[in-house]
Amino acid sequence: MNVRPRLARFAAVLAVVSLVALAPSPAQADGYVPISGSGSTWSQNALDQWRKNVASNYGMTVNYSGTGSSAGRTDFRNSTVDFAISEIPFQDNPEDGSAPETTFSDGTPLQGKFAYMPIVAGGTSLMYNLKIGGKRVTNLRLSGEVIAKIFSGQIAKWNDPAIQSDNPALAMPDKTITPVYRSDGSGTSAQFTLWMSKQFGNIWTQGMRSQFPQVNASFKGQNGSLGVAGYVSQDYGEGAITYVEYSYAMKSGFPVVKVLNKAGYYVEPTYQSVAVALMSAAINPDLTQNLDGVYNSGDPRAYPMSSYSYMIVPTQTNKIFTVEKGKTLSRFANYMLCEGQQQASALGYSPLPMNLVQAGSDVLKSIPGTEGPVDFNKCNNPTFKPGDSPANNQLAASAPNPPDCDKKGSTQCVEGTGGAQEATPATGAGGASGGANSAAAAAGASGGGSAGGAAAAAGSAAAGDAAGAPVYDANGVLVSGGGAAVNAAVSSPFTLADDGWGTPQSIMLVAGLLMLAAILIPPVIIRRSGARTNRR
Secondary structure, eight states, X not given: OOOHHHHHHHHHHHHHHHHHHHXXXXXXXXXXXXXXXXXXXXXXXXXXXXXXXXXXXXXXXXXXXXXXXXXXXXXXXXXXXXXXXXXSOOOSSOTTXXXXXXXXXXXXXXXXXXXXXXXXXXXXXXXXXXXXXXXXXXXXXXXXXXXXXXXXXXXXXXXXHHHHHHOTTSOOOSOBXXXXXXXXXXXXXXXXXXXXXXXXXXXXXXXXXXXXXXXXXXXXXXXXXXXXXXXXXXXXXXXXXXXXXXXXXXXXXXXXXXXXXXXXXEEOOOHHHHHHHHXXXXXXXXXXXXXXXXXXXXXXXXXXXEEEEEEEEESSOOSSOOHHHHHHHHHHHHHHHTGGGGGTTTTTOBOOOHHHHHHHHHHHTTSTTOOOSOOTTTOOOTTOOTTOOTTOOHHXXXXXXXXXXXXXXXXXXXXXXXXXXXXOOOOSSSEXXXXXXXXXXXXXXXXXXXXXXHHHHHHHHHHTXXXXXXXXXXXXXXXXXXXXXOSSSOOOSSOOOOOSOOHHHHHHHHHHHHHHHHHHHHHHHHHHHHHHHHHO
């Protein structure tokens, strides 16, 4: 009997099955239509990682352009994006005197047609580039009053007596301070200036400003979080300091300031210190944040400039937003609230607590075409477990107390911060403190165990990868790099490894095995058949 035709048919069937396996499943190809958003760079590092994850796990396309919070809110009002990301809500009285942000571009009211959904928490940090005797400083401490005076132009030298008082173990250099600010409309600027105006209104007198002013000629303006972080991290950036989300300091491999809190401790914006601080936040009915309690928290572990970022989502369809897009958006948002929060700390953020996840779950129910609210029995969020009280936060509960050397006084910890974990040798007349006790406490404060170690490692590894990083000349003009990611082929400022084995990987494995079978099995059968024929 001639078996060759049968073998040919068998190989053809295997090839067809392989092609079918390689094709996207209906859920991947047709279930989720692409969506687009714009806005915040403060939370972009987290958002880009999550976009990458859902593209891998669900075949979902989420486009995003980090153009700044103000631009994102404008895009949403102009109905050119499906969602926006912002650190502050729509403004009834914009500081530039423009029209209130209360209507869409066609004049119809915004009220009742959108909702704010918290997506990630974090600390606005003070990233800096400073050396003493040619060696990098990584343990700088500043009081809020000194910070306000630096960014209002009242302190211009690093050896100012007020800065020296904060740093007894350092002989501060006679070097000019270069404050670097966001030149674009920014939620980061708004949060930073809100904190200064609330706490030091006699020093910073310009109120909350999305558009930070150039106070004097020594100030350098840069576009976006990558812009300000990029300027400070250059060789010519020595002496510079900027305000930026903690994630960017980790990415750049640079230290951040420990800020003096109300309990008298200098604290770094780690994911745990942010979690502690936000226990004192008040949540308004529309889910916007009132941070007065955060600024004034008496907990020694709290970082005073802690906050969270919002996703602005439609609650009605419009000329570009459909129920099909609502299905994609609700699934993406659900992922962010639960599974995505697992990566927040390694990316330099702090995971959302249960009360904000519950509030976000309610927002999901209002999105047209939604897949529904969060299933709290399956929500893999590190701040809580099924059955926990919304008032609890496991990360805050386990946060360590700061070491004694971080208390305001005559001693100063030597351990590094942010993306620069190396210690700084004492150079001043005051006492320095470190060693096993301080190092153990600092490990908890700056990392919080294995997750913190992963965060530091991720920051250090990312710092060595300069591909795509912005490069500026000494006048702050962009020379190369720094392009914003605008599509699902994410070019992220800070990404982690893929977060596990998903459906696409399984499909590719099965397809590969079938293709291998289609290639290898027929020749084996033919040889055996030929051998039997010859024996006959």
